[in-house]
Amino acid sequence: xxxxxxxxxxxxxxxxxxxxxxxxxxxxxxxxxxxxxxxxxxxxxxxxxxxxxxxxxxxxxxxxxxxxxxxxxxxxxxxxxxxxxxxxxxxxxxxxxxxxxxxxxxxxxxxxxxxxxxxxxxxxxxxxxxxxxxxxxxxxxxxxxxxxxxxxxxxxxxxxxxxxxxxxxxxxxxxxxxxxxxxxxxxxxxxxxxxxxxxxxxxxxxxxxxxxxxxxxxxxxxxxxxxxxxxxxxxxxxxxxxxxxxxxxxxxxxxxxxxxxxxxxxxxxxxxxxxxxxxxxxxxxxxxxxxx
Numbered sequence: 001x002x003x004x005x006x007x008x009x010x011x012x013x014x015x016x017x018x019x020x021x022x023x024x025x026x027x028x029x030x031x032x033x034x035x036x037x038x039x040x041x042x043x044x045x046x047x048x049x050x051x052x053x054x055x056x057x058x059x060x061x062x063x064x065x066x067x068x069x070x071x072x073x074x075x076x077x078x079x080x081x082x083x084x085x086x087x088x089x090x091x092x093x094x095x096x097x098x099x100x101x102x103x104x105x106x107x108x109x110x111x112x113x114x115x116x117x118x119x120x121x122x123x124x125x126x127x128x129x130x131x132x133x134x135x136x137x138x139x140x141x142x143x144x145x146x147x148x149x150x151x152x153x154x155x156x157x158x159x160x161x162x163x164x165x166x167x168x169x170x171x172x173x174x175x176x177x178x179x180x181x182x183x184x185x186x187x188x189x190x191x192x193x194x195x196x197x198x199x200x201x202x203x204x205x206x207x208x209x210x211x212x213x214x215x216x217x218x219x220x221x222x223x224x225x226x227x228x229x230x231x232x233x234x235x236x237x238x239x240x241x242x243x244x245x246x247x248x249x250x251x252x253x254x255x256x257x258x259x260x261x262x263x264x265x266x267x268x269x270x271x272x273x274x275x276x277x278x279x280x281x282x283x284x285x286x287x288x289x290x291x292x
Contacts, residue, residue, distance in 0.1 A: 027269035032285030033067035037245025038076030062262035070096035082128035096134040136166030146176035155181035162192030198231035216248040
């Protein structure tokens, strides 16, 4: 009888331990969205499906207190930076210069001198919310194009002006881009959307102390109950000051589900130690971009 009761006690303890894993209290602190696009199809000259008040409402309901704005074209970010609604909601804009005037620029920007001139022009003008803080997001569908002349010049420009770089690239391109500007602050969009292993991510974070990993669309990030998979939880605990979250509102559907996306982050942040959750959810972005 005692043996049976002992076995039952072990079973009950194990059961409640498992339940606790999947019933974490979601993170309730402020969020920093490090990958937000306000592209022309979202606002379309203020008459699109997601005008500024709509965007402010979605961010406010999600507890997002600051975001990296990078848009195609840059007019979207400029509009948010100048918005009285954004300011009155207490939301801070961290403006980035996007390299894309239109969709055609996605595939050849790295060798297009007019893109470099556009970046210089935008940087000189700044925004209503202050100076630009970074460039990107840009894409490299072939990592070898990280050696394009304009790619090299933009990495050096970012390094010289202490601008962050938001790059949608594979792990090979990380090495190539950093070779051009070893002191640049590179934010790895999606931290390897092609599926770079956690071990490879760990190696790159160790090699490049200023490399940050943004986690939208990252394959294999979460497991049961929406919590971080073991290898990613280990990375978060070992590098608590190196990860950021983001919405990547590259299409309007992402805007439609913005609150759900942010709730997904809150779910797995709630499964981390409080200080780690606060770092990844808010403090890392606030620190890197000098927010109060």
